[in-house]
Amino acid sequence: xxxxxxxxxxxxxxxxxxxxxxxxxxxxxxxxxxxxxxxxxxxxxxxxxxxxxxxxxxxxxxxxxxxxxxxxxxxxxxxxxxxxxxxxxxxxxxxxxxxxxxxxxxxxxxxxxxxxxxxxxxxxxxxxxxxxxxxxxxxxxxxxxxxxxxxxxxxxxxxxxxxxxxxxxxxxxxxxxxxxxxxxxxxxxxxxxxxxxxxxxxxxxxxxxxxxxxxxxxxxxxxxxxxxxxxxxxxxxxxxxxx
Numbered sequence: 001x002x003x004x005x006x007x008x009x010x011x012x013x014x015x016x017x018x019x020x021x022x023x024x025x026x027x028x029x030x031x032x033x034x035x036x037x038x039x040x041x042x043x044x045x046x047x048x049x050x051x052x053x054x055x056x057x058x059x060x061x062x063x064x065x066x067x068x069x070x071x072x073x074x075x076x077x078x079x080x081x082x083x084x085x086x087x088x089x090x091x092x093x094x095x096x097x098x099x100x101x102x103x104x105x106x107x108x109x110x111x112x113x114x115x116x117x118x119x120x121x122x123x124x125x126x127x128x129x130x131x132x133x134x135x136x137x138x139x140x141x142x143x144x145x146x147x148x149x150x151x152x153x154x155x156x157x158x159x160x161x162x163x164x165x166x167x168x169x170x171x172x173x174x175x176x177x178x179x180x181x182x183x184x185x186x187x188x189x190x191x192x193x194x195x196x197x198x199x200x201x202x203x204x205x206x207x208x209x210x211x212x213x214x215x216x217x218x219x220x221x222x223x224x225x226x227x228x229x230x231x232x233x234x235x236x237x238x239x240x241x242x243x
Contacts, residue, residue: 032057035070050078050087062208063092093220096207100150100216103203106196108149108174110137116144117236122152122204122214125164125181129226130213134182139229145236149178151200152212162197169195 032055033043042060049056049065054074057064065074078087100120107120119140123130133140140147151169153162164181170193171177181187204214207222215223215232219239227235 030070031068032066032070036064036066036073039073050080056091058095059206060202061205063088063095089221092208092222095220096216096222097220099203099207100220103150103196103200104148106150106169106200108169108178110141110147110149110175112141112144112146114144115146117233117240118146118148118218119232119236120148120150120216122200122207122209122212122216123149124152124154124161124212125168126161127154127212131182131184133213133226134179136229140232143229143233145229145233150204151195151197152204152209152214153197153201154212157198157201165197166190166193166195169193169197 030043030046032046036043036057036059041064044058044060046058046066047056051065053068055066055068057066065076065078066072077089079085080087121130121133123133137147151165153159153165155161164187167187167190168174168177168181170190171187177187207214207216209222209224211224213226215225215227217223217236217239223232
C-alpha cells in the first residue's frame with residue numbers, strides 16, 4: 001500500500017482498546033511504533049485487543065490493529081457478537097472523553113442558562129451544516145444544551161478556512177467572531193495569533209473525524225453530522241435516564 005493512499009484513508013480509521021496499556025516512549029520504541037513511523041503515524045500506546053495475537057494501536061491519526069511485530073495493519077470495527085457490543089465504539093468513547101477534557105480551556109463556549117447537557121462540536125467556518133447548527137444555537141440553549149466548539153478546518157492546516165478559524169479563536173470576543181464568521185462575514189486578521197486550531201484538528205483526526213460538524217456527547221459517543229436541537233435533547237435525556 002502506498003503511503004499516500006494510506007494517509008488519505010486515515011481519517012476513517014477505527015479500532016478498540018483493552019484494559020492493559022503499554023505506553024510507548026522514545027526510550028523504549030516497540031516494533032509496532034517503528035513500523036508505523038515509516039507510514040507517518042505517531043504511536044501513543046499499544047495494548048492487547050480482545051483477539052489473541054492482535055494488538056490495538058492508538059495513534060495520532062486514529063486507532064488501528066496490528067500484529068505484534070507491526071508487519072500487518074488492520075483497519076475496521078470490532079463487534080462482540082455474543083454480547084451485541086461495538087467494542088470499537090466503546091474504546092473510542094474513552095479516547096474522546098479524555099481528549100476533549102484536555103482542551104476545555106481553549107473551547108468557544110455558549111452556555112445554556114438552565115444547563116442539562118453539554119456537547120462538544122468540531123466545527124468549520126465554511127461548512128453548511130455547521131452554519132445551520134449555529135443559526136439554531138438559541139434552540140440548543142433553550143433546550144438546556146451548552147454548546148462548546150473545537151476547530152476542525154475541513155481543508156486542513158492551510159488556506160482561508162484555517163486562517164479564518166485562527167482569527168476567530170484569537171479575536172477579543174471569540175464567541176461574537178464565530179457568529180460573524182458563520183454568517184459569512186469576514187473576520188479581521190489578528191497579528192501573531194497563537195490559537196490551537198492545529199491541535200484541535202489533530203485531536204479530531206485521532207477521533208476518526210473526517211467531516212463537520214462532528215458532535216461529541218458527554219459519554220464520549222459521537223454523532224457525525226448535524227442534529228436538530230429537539231431530537232438531540234430527547235437523545236441526551238434518554239441517555240441520562242439509562243446511566
